[in-house]
Amino acid sequence: MKDAPSHFYRRACLRLVLGLLAVWFSVSFGCGILFREWLDAKAPQIGSAPFGFWMAQQGAIICFVILLVVYAVMMNRLDAKHGYTEGQ
Amino acid sequence: MTQDHLNFIFIGISFAIYIGIAIKSRAGSTKEYYTAGGGVSPLANGMATAADWMSAATFISMAGTVALSGYDASRFLMGWTGGFVLLTILMVPYLRKFNKATVPDFVGDRYYSKLARGVAVGCAIFICMTYIMGQMRGVGVVFSQLFGISITSGVIIGGAIVFFYAGLGGMKGITYTQVAQYCVMAFAYTIPAIFIAMALTGNVLPQIGLISDYTAGGEAIPFLEKMNNINTELGFAEYTSGKLSKINMFCITAALMCGTAGLPHVIVRFFTVKNVSAVRKSACWTLLFISVIYLTAPAIGAFARVNLIEKLHDTSYQEAPYWLQEFEETGQMAWIDKNNDGKIQYYGPSKSLAGSHAVFQGKKPSYPNLEATDGQLVGKHGQRLLANKVDTSNPNELWFGNDIMVMANPHMAGLPMWVIALLMAGCIAAALSTAAGLLLVLSTSISHDLMKKILKPDLSDKEEVRYARVASFLALALAVYFGINPPSQFIAKTVAFAFGLAASSFFPTLLMGIFSKRMNREGAIAGMLCGILFTFGYIIYFQFLDGTPDQYLLGITPEGIGFIGMLINFAVAFLVSAFTPAPPQEVQDMVENIHIPSGSGEASHH
Numbered sequence A: 001m002k003d004a005p006s007h008f009y010r011r012a013c014l015r016l017v018l019g020l021l022a023v024w025f026s027v028s029f030g031c032g033i034l035f036r037e038w039l040d041a042k043a044p045q046i047g048s049a050p051f052g053f054w055m056a057q058q059g060a061i062i063c064f065v066i067l068l069v070v071y072a073v074m075m076n077r078l079d080a081k082h083g084y085t086e087g088q
Numbered sequence B: 001m002t003q004d005h006l007n008f009i010f011i012g013i014s015f016a017i018y019i020g021i022a023i024k025s026r027a028g029s030t031k032e033y034y035t036a037g038g039g040v041s042p043l044a045n046g047m048a049t050a051a052d053w054m055s056a057a058t059f060i061s062m063a064g065t066v067a068l069s070g071y072d073a074s075r076f077l078m079g080w081t082g083g084f085v086l087l088t089i090l091m092v093p094y095l096r097k098f099n100k101a102t103v104p105d106f107v108g109d110r111y112y113s114k115l116a117r118g119v120a121v122g123c124a125i126f127i128c129m130t131y132i133m134g135q136m137r138g139v140g141v142v143f144s145q146l147f148g149i150s151i152t153s154g155v156i157i158g159g160a161i162v163f164f165y166a167g168l169g170g171m172k173g174i175t176y177t178q179v180a181q182y183c184v185m186a187f188a189y190t191i192p193a194i195f196i197a198m199a200l201t202g203n204v205l206p207q208i209g210l211i212s213d214y215t216a217g218g219e220a221i222p223f224l225e226k227m228n229n230i231n232t233e234l235g236f237a238e239y240t241s242g243k244l245s246k247i248n249m250f251c252i253t254a255a256l257m258c259g260t261a262g263l264p265h266v267i268v269r270f271f272t273v274k275n276v277s278a279v280r281k282s283a284c285w286t287l288l289f290i291s292v293i294y295l296t297a298p299a300i301g302a303f304a305r306v307n308l309i310e311k312l313h314d315t316s317y318q319e320a321p322y323w324l325q326e327f328e329e330t331g332q333m334a335w336i337d338k339n340n341d342g343k344i345q346y347y348g349p350s351k352s353l354a355g356s357h358a359v360f361q362g363k364k365p366s367y368p369n370l371e372a373t374d375g376q377l378v379g380k381h382g383q384r385l386l387a388n389k390v391d392t393s394n395p396n397e398l399w400f401g402n403d404i405m406v407m408a409n410p411h412m413a414g415l416p417m418w419v420i421a422l423l424m425a426g427c428i429a430a431a432l433s434t435a436a437g438l439l440l441v442l443s444t445s446i447s448h449d450l451m452k453k454i455l456k457p458d459l460s461d462k463e464e465v466r467y468a469r470v471a472s473f474l475a476l477a478l479a480v481y482f483g484i485n486p487p488s489q490f491i492a493k494t495v496a497f498a499f500g501l502a503a504s505s506f507f508p509t510l511l512m513g514i515f516s517k518r519m520n521r522e523g524a525i526a527g528m529l530c531g532i533l534f535t536f537g538y539i540i541y542f543q544f545l546d547g548t549p550d551q552y553l554l555g556i557t558p559e560g561i562g563f564i565g566m567l568i569n570f571a572v573a574f575l576v577s578a579f580t581p582a583p584p585q586e587v588q589d590m591v592e593n594i595h596i597p598s599g600s601g602e603a604s605h606h
Helices: A004-034 A036-042 A051-081 B003-024 B030-038 B042-053 B056-098 B103-110 B114-147 B151-201 B206-210 B223-234 B246-261 B264-272 B276-312 B322-329 B404-412 B417-455 B461-484 B490-515 B521-543 B558-578 B585-594
Strands: B333-335 B398-400
Touching: A004 A036, A004 A051, A004 B056, A004 B246, A036 A051, A051 B056, A051 B276, B003 B151, B003 B417, B042 B151, B042 B264, B042 B276, B042 B417, B056 B103, B056 B114, B056 B246, B056 B264, B056 B276, B056 B404, B056 B417, B056 B490, B056 B585, B103 B114, B103 B264, B103 B417, B103 B490, B103 B585, B114 B151, B114 B264, B114 B417, B114 B461, B114 B490, B114 B521, B151 B206, B151 B276, B151 B404, B151 B417, B151 B461, B206 B223, B206 B276, B223 B276, B246 B490, B246 B558, B264 B276, B264 B417, B276 B404, B322 B333, B322 B404, B404 B417, B417 B461, B490 B521, B490 B558, B490 B585, B521 B558
Parallel strands: none
Antiparallel strands: B333 B398
């Protein structure tokens, strides 16, 4: 089971997952909760909405959808590169 | 044609569609019963999962919660969508590769232990039962309003319909019915929002309307600024600021996210597609479909609040719009003329020294009984009188339930009757789809995990499906019973349980099972037990015993304690597993294997 290709594949997957989780955390907990007041005051408004508030109610959800699309595309690419693709 | 006729027509048509689909795609084998044969397309599965995920409570109450608490409600918006990111990138592709029909199956095999499986079955049953009770109640309430029957008969009718297509159709029948239900829900939710956004802000998209100018009142003013002005003027917290402490907000959001990622009835949905790559695609669709509703909810909430206040505050009761009286009739709004001026006043907590804006004492309005004289039933302005004692410590005169924000919105905005009928159909679709999905997981947990894997291993395929059908009947009977006799505030409180429990039990256990080869039976069981006991104890102490808010740990409410329970689970599990022997080689190989996406085969249950 410990053959080299699968090892590289898992490392690449892990890097991707950790990267996406970092984005996930910063758009929701970061912008929407932890640094909200600061962003409300300093960051440019989205339309007429304060940035932090908008992130918490709309932006974070939009980012989540984008994250999942990126995940699906990147993972499929990784699968193909390492020969794990199955017939659709 | 009256509103009632239209409601009947819309709901009748939608029911005919659901039942037709259920009959056409009913399950023939255990495989089809549990996982629809593993051949559902990612798009269809995405829609079905979205319908399953959004319950009647989400559909009816979420916009109302946003309207009332503004920024604070973001915890639900982020929590219930962000969980899908965790679910997709950390859990379901690996669990799908593992290729078993249920979540307790994975726990039992990965931790080579019947005890672990037993704990997982217990949690799964509890979580699903909690949810389904609330759904049945929701169906009953909607039916009773529609047909003018009692809630009891409403719940029974709803239960019969759910049993008909969930019990008979299995996962396959449910999945295709839910696709239809999602479509009904999405239209029902977004169409009124579009009409209202055009009326208030001149934008077609409600999401754009929320961040642009309010134009209905003559001069244009940024919509959210208008919200803040209204709120502070009437004595509420600023709409965009909120009241919850940062740490509490953080913990609740985290608990909801991790809880979502650990909910067994959501996870099994992804076992119905062909392979791992289809799981990923399907998860994208699911979140996209969910976000259609979740991105609309904040807009609906804000619009409804402006409408409600503009139409009612400082208006004399006799000139108030007709829907106020309709909602008084159903007990969802109430007005008490505290200062005897015949006008409705709506004020927030900072208008009084006591810091409350309760209209009356008690949580819900109660009304005089039937023998009461006319003078006790109807006030001098024609308003419906309450039996509750008036709360005189503040000037607020208007009470309304969370639920009316969505249901009253079309009335408030004067939308055509067919929009209201569509909304009714959407609401029932939301309740039925969730109830059906839960019922299936519940019956699977009992017939497959409990009967076949623990009590009677020699069960044949056919007997297993029969057990599943009997189990779903019994579970539904129980849910109907609790729907008719809700244990007082119990249902609302147990929602905190369901998420806390999922966050502190399933999420960490599954995560460690997937990503740590070293995690062993002893660690997992110890971690699960500690996490559950801590979370359970905390919630029971504060919700059912006499815990007071100043005793909260770090100011965290029971809603958010599942996050701490989860951390405890992780810590205990790693500590215990460090001092106990590593898992057997074949289990380690299995963990290695689930990270390789190919070769997941068809979903089966063996």
